[in-house]
Amino acid sequence: MKKVFLAGLFVTLPIAASAETYTIDPAHTYPNFEISHLGFSTMHGRFNSTKGKIEMELGKSGSVDIVIDASSIDTAFKKRDEHLRSPDFLNTAEFPEITYKSTSVKFKGDSKATVEGNLTIMGVSKPVTLNVTSITCGNHPFNKKPMCGFDAEATIKRSDWGVKYGLPAIGDEMKIHLEAEAVKE
Amino acid sequence: MDTLNHPAFQAAVAPFFVAIAVAFILGKIRLLPQGIALPLAWLSTVWLTIGFSFSPLTSTRKIVLIALITLVIGVVLDITRTQKKSVMWLTSFATMACAIWIIWPTLQRQEGADYWSMLLLSSFYCLWIVYTSHFSAHKAKASSVAILALGLGTGVSALLGATAMIGQLGSAFAAAAGAFITLILLKSEVKTGFSFMLPASSLIALLGVSSVVYASLPWYALAPLLLIPALTQAPMATAQHGWKKILILALHILPLSAVSIGITFYVSGAPPI
Numbered sequence: 355m356k357k358v359f360l361a362g363l364f365v366t367l368p369i370a371a372s373a374e375t376y377t378i379d380p381a382h383t384y385p386n387f388e389i390s391h392l393g394f395s396t397m398h399g400r401f402n403s404t405k406g407k408i409e410m411e412l413g414k415s416g417s418v419d420i421v422i423d424a425s426s427i428d429t430a431f432k433k434r435d436e437h438l439r440s441p442d443f444l445n446t447a448e449f450p451e452i453t454y455k456s457t458s459v460k461f462k463g464d465s466k467a468t469v470e471g472n473l474t475i476m477g478v479s480k481p482v483t484l485n486v487t488s489i490t491c492g493n494h495p496f497n498k499k500p501m502c503g504f505d506a507e508a509t510i511k512r513s514d515w516g517v518k519y520g521l522p523a524i525g526d527e528m529k530i531h532l533e534a535e536a537v538k539e
Numbered sequence: 540m541d542t543l544n545h546p547a548f549q550a551a552v553a554p555f556f557v558a559i560a561v562a563f564i565l566g567k568i569r570l571l572p573q574g575i576a577l578p579l580a581w582l583s584t585v586w587l588t589i590g591f592s593f594s595p596l597t598s599t600r601k602i603v604l605i606a607l608i609t610l611v612i613g614v615v616l617d618i619t620r621t622q623k624k625s626v627m628w629l630t631s632f633a634t635m636a637c638a639i640w641i642i643w644p645t646l647q648r649q650e651g652a653d654y655w656s657m658l659l660l661s662s663f664y665c666l667w668i669v670y671t672s673h674f675s676a677h678k679a680k681a682s683s684v685a686i687l688a689l690g691l692g693t694g695v696s697a698l699l700g701a702t703a704m705i706g707q708l709g710s711a712f713a714a715a716a717g718a719f720i721t722l723i724l725l726k727s728e729v730k731t732g733f734s735f736m737l738p739a740s741s742l743i744a745l746l747g748v749s750s751v752v753y754a755s756l757p758w759y760a761l762a763p764l765l766l767i768p769a770l771t772q773a774p775m776a777t778a779q780h781g782w783k784k785i786l787i788l789a790l791h792i793l794p795l796s797a798v799s800i801g802i803t804f805y806v807s808g809a810p811p812i
Contacts, residue, residue, distance in 0.1 A: 440702040440754040441705065448597060476595065
């Protein structure tokens with residue numbers, strides 16, 4: 355039994371040691387979206403408060419766990435933001451968090467990846483694939499801490515999560531962009 | 540298809556015509572209490588807007604579930620001709636318990652004064668609206684005008700206070716009650732009863748509480764609506780007959796809806812269309 359445990363430890367130790375944990379920097383991470391407004395124009399909005407962790411062995415493996423404060427939605431118009439927080443859209447009083455948890459990460463070299471995972475909005479979880487178009491890692495130029503930056507995007511249909519208010523006049527399809535920075539722990 | 544998706548059709552036209560049609564048919568064949576036309580009309584708006592999915596069980600879906608339960612209880616009370624005061628208290632306290640169930644996800648995150656004010660105001664509002672509404676349940680004119688006023692006050696206030704969905708659901712009650720008033724004015728024999736008043740008063744009260752807790756409707760905007768059910772019992776309203784009674788009731792009660800809407804408009808402004 356002892357030998358099996360030690361053998362297991364030696365097998366897992368190099369992997370555990372090489373995977374690095376990064377903490378999302380809320381000051382430089384803003385999930386944002388674009389959606390058609392009545393077919394006339396494209397409206398943009400963002401979430402001002404995001405936290406989470408990214409575990410990554412660059413170019414090999416990784417995982418993503420992001421929590422967005424749904425009530426931090428910001429479309430630069432207070433009245434509309436209140437409406438977006440209401441049960442018509444995100445119902446933030448009942449469902450204060452939007453979460454994304456990865457199920458698999460496939461790297462394309464060191465600077466691109468495809469992340470598959472589950473996006474949970476208003477208690478409904480659906481699979482969403484994030485296309486990571488840029489990964490840049492290095493030391494912060496001022497404080498010299500190791501960090502990584504990510505640009506990712508995905509397209510979803512809000513009706514899949516039960517957000518059906520105003521359909522079809524207000525667009526169903528939403529483009530999501532996630533520009534994030536994370537600092538190594 | 541565009542017509543079915545239009546908010547005005549969903550919240551006004553559909554419930555009005557469903558209520559007229561069902562009340563007219565039940566008035567002729569007397570298979571079920573005629574008052575059931577009102578909750579059925581409201582459910583037509585539910586079908587056109589949020590649908591009948593119950594997972595996950597959000598506050599609005601809880602209200603739809605309660606609608607189905609109160610509809611059945613109302614029919615049973617009408618068929619068994621139950622008019623005991625204990626039943627009135629029981630249904631009022633049951634609605635109060637439903638309100639706590641609906642606001643629980645938010646209530647449990649509150650602390651101190653915020654917790655108690657949310658709990659007590661929501662409970663009192665539902666208890667008062669449902670209990671006082673029961674007194675006019677079997678008076679077709681008084682109950683129809685009361686629900687018209689409560690539906691308008693709750694629906695339009697919710698619309699202005701940033702939740703169009705609750706606004707539509709509240710307005711649907713006003714439209715369906717308007718259908719009952721139309722039938723009365725057309726000299727049709729109309730009966731309301733608990734199958735009309737129990738779902739209507741319970742759901743309007745719960746929609747009001749949801750607008751305050753889950754949207755940004757100020758609680759004091761709903762305060763004038765508390766007087767509406769009691770005012771239907773006022774002597775000046777009970778002394779008249781026919782269309783004059785409806786007119787006098789409307790003149791006394793609808794200004795309270797207007798005050799509620801006015802307060803919300805003053806605080807929240809126009810909806811973000």
